[in-house]
Amino acid sequence: MLHSNVETFRWNTATQCLEILDQLALPENERYISLASVEDYVRAITDMTVRGAPAIGITAAFGLYRAAVEHWNAADKLSKIQADSQKLAATRPTAVNLFWAIERMMRTIEAHIGDETPAAILADAQAIWREDIAMNEAMAEHGAKAIGNIQNILTHCNTGGLATGGLGTALGVIRAIDMHLKNAGNALHVWVDETRPYLQGARLTAWELMKDHIDCTLITDNMAAHFMKQGLVDAVIVGADRITRNYDFANKIGTYGLAVLAKFHHIPFYVAAPDSTFDTKLASGADIVIEERSANEVVMIKGQRIAPEGVKTRHPAFDVTPHELVTGIITPSGIIDPNQ
Numbered sequence: 616m617l618h619s620n621v622e623t624f625r626w627n628t629a630t631q632c633l634e635i636l637d638q639l640a641l642p643e644n645e646r647y648i649s650l651a652s653v654e655d656y657v658r659a660i661t662d663m664t665v666r667g668a669p670a671i672g673i674t675a676a677f678g679l680y681r682a683a684v685e686h687w688n689a690a691d692k693l694s695k696i697q698a699d700s701q702k703l704a705a706t707r708p709t710a711v712n713l714f715w716a717i718e719r720m721m722r723t724i725e726a727h728i729g730d731e732t733p734a735a736i737l738a739d740a741q742a743i744w745r746e747d748i749a750m751n752e753a754m755a756e757h758g759a760k761a762i763g764n765i766q767n768i769l770t771h772c773n774t775g776g777l778a779t780g781g782l783g784t785a786l787g788v789i790r791a792i793d794m795h796l797k798n799a800g801n802a803l804h805v806w807v808d809e810t811r812p813y814l815q816g817a818r819l820t821a822w823e824l825m826k827d828h829i830d831c832t833l834i835t836d837n838m839a840a841h842f843m844k845q846g847l848v849d850a851v852i853v854g855a856d857r858i859t860r861n862y863d864f865a866n867k868i869g870t871y872g873l874a875v876l877a878k879f880h881h882i883p884f885y886v887a888a889p890d891s892t893f894d895t896k897l898a899s900g901a902d903i904v905i906e907e908r909s910a911n912e913v914v915m916i917k918g919q920r921i922a923p924e925g926v927k928t929r930h931p932a933f934d935v936t937p938h939e940l941v942t943g944i945i946t947p948s949g950i951i952d953p954n955q
C-alpha cells in the first residue's frame with residue numbers, strides 16, 4: 616500500500632478552518648498555518664505558502680467555502696461570494712486547476728444558494744480534495760506500470776504531496792516505482808533538479824523524498840545534461856500546470872529544456888497530471904498565460920543578494936513544452952500518447 620509521511624492539508628472541524636503546511640518555512644520548520652478568512656486563502660496562494668497546481672485548486676475550493684460562511688446571511692450573498700471568487704482567481708494565472716476548482720465550486724454554490732446552511736459547499740470542497748487523492752493513487756499505479764523497472768529517474772520542481780492533496784503527480788509515480796522496486800529487493804534513485812529560481816526541488820522535493828526514505832541526489836538544473844550523457848538517467852517525469860487540447864503543456868520553468876535534453880539523449884519523458892489539469896478550452900500551448908514573478912526571486916536567495924543592484928532580470932515562472940517531446944501523459948485513467 617502506497618503511503619506518504621507528508622501532510623499538506625488538515626481540515627479542522629472545530630474551527631472550520633483549513634490548516635496548511637507552510638511551504639515558505641520548509642525545509643527548516645514544519646509548521647501549519649490556519650486559514651481563517653478569505654483574505655488568508657488569497658494570501659496563502661499568492662505568496663506561495665501553498666503551491667503546486669492541484670494544491671492551489673484545493674485551497675481555492677476551501678476558500679470559497681469560507682466565503683460562503685462569511686456571506687451566507689447577507690441579502691446579496693451570491694454577488695459577495697462571486698467577488699471573493701474573483702479575488703481567488705486573480706492570485707496565479709497559469710495552473711488551470713485553480714480555475715477548474717473555482718468554476719466547480721461556483722456551480723455548487725449557485726445550486727445550493729437557497730439552502731439554510733452552506734454544508735453542501737463544504738462537502739464539495741472536501742470531495743475535490745478526496746478526488747485528488749484518488750487520482751494521485753491511480754496515476755501512481757498506471758505510471759509505475761508504464762515506466763517499469765528502472766534505476767534512475769530525474770524530476771523537476773515539486774510535484775509531491777506538497778503540490779497536491781495526496782501522494783503527488785510525478786512524485787506519486789516515483790513513490791510507486793520505488794515501492795515496487797523495494798518489494799523486489801531493489802530501490803529507485805531520484806535525481807532532484809534544484810529548480811531555480813524558487814528552489815522547489817531543493818527545498819521541497821528533496822525534503823519529501825528524504826522524509827519518505829526514497830534515495831535521491833540533489834543537482835543544480837544545469838547538471839541534468841551531464842548525467843544524461845553518462846547514461847545515469849533512465850527516464851524523466853514531471854507534473855503539469857495546464858495541458859491544452861493538442862497536449863502541449865505548461866510546467867515549471869526549465870521543464871522545456873529538460874524535454875529537449877531527454878529527446879537528444881533518447882530518454883523517455885513523461886508527464887503526470889490529474890483530470891483537473893486538462894484545459895479543453897485552449898487549442899495549444901501558445902494560448903497559455905505564463906505567470907511572470909518578481910525579479911527579486913532571481914536576484915535574492917534567502918534574503919541574500921546574488922547579483923548587482925539594478926541588474927535587469929526576467930522571471931517567467933513556467934514554460935511550455937510541445938507535445939512532440941512527450942513520450943506519455945500519465946492520467947488517472949491510463950497513459951495518453953500525445954503523438955498518436
Ligand code: MRU
Binds near residue numbers: 784856932
Ligand atoms: O510555482 P509552483 O511551485 O506552484 O509550480 C509547481 C509546478 O510547476 C508543478 O510542477 C506543477 O504544479 C505540477 S505538479 C502538481
